[in-house]
Amino acid sequence: MNKIYYLASCDTCRKIIKSLPEDSQLEYHDIKQNPITEAELDQMQQLAGSYEALFSRKAQLYKSMDLKNKNLTESDYKKYILEHYTFLSRPVFIIDGKIYIGNSQKNIAEVLKVLG
Template sequence: MRKKVYHLSTCSTCKRIISELEIGDEFEYQDIKTSAITPEQLDEMKSLAGSYEKLFSRVAMKYKSLGLKDKNLQEEDYRNYILEEYTFLKRPVFLIGDQIFIGNSKKNVAAVKEALA
């Protein structure tokens, strides 16, 4: 079964979640700052998540600075922004088999734990 996590190695929240889940070498880790997400990887995440919007982080600093909250973004816009700027990916993103878990909410972390149990 495939196990992969897209994360930022410099992000304390990502580190805390990975530590809390007690995952190790059975996961493939991709630091999205040093190893950019490919269009194929993003398209695969979208096919599992259902939309690019679900993968898009509205708390990224550039979201406000680029004035995106005032724009009516479409799916293609979300895709392009995530590919252009890694901080727009809501993280961490866990791929476990054919399941995807996006973000750092308590509910999401609990779902990852359950999927690994």
């Protein structure tokens, strides 16, 4: 099953979801209402190659916790993503065993091409 991990309250995520083909047959997973599990995060990490690739440095908590001045390890990235949904770079698409992370134009264009 192809899946999108997103935040329903995020305007960017909502805009991206509106742009998806209606017949995309994605399973939608709102990470605020239904936090990701360690198993789901581990699956994402295997596809992405690292927890750091899934970690959002744009999160307000990243700044308020002064994490930019800390030397974070892979286990730190995993811990923070599991502790608070805001640390997951979003949206995350898993389509046909391939992962697409974040909202860059290039990334979303690839997702639309694959779903189209």
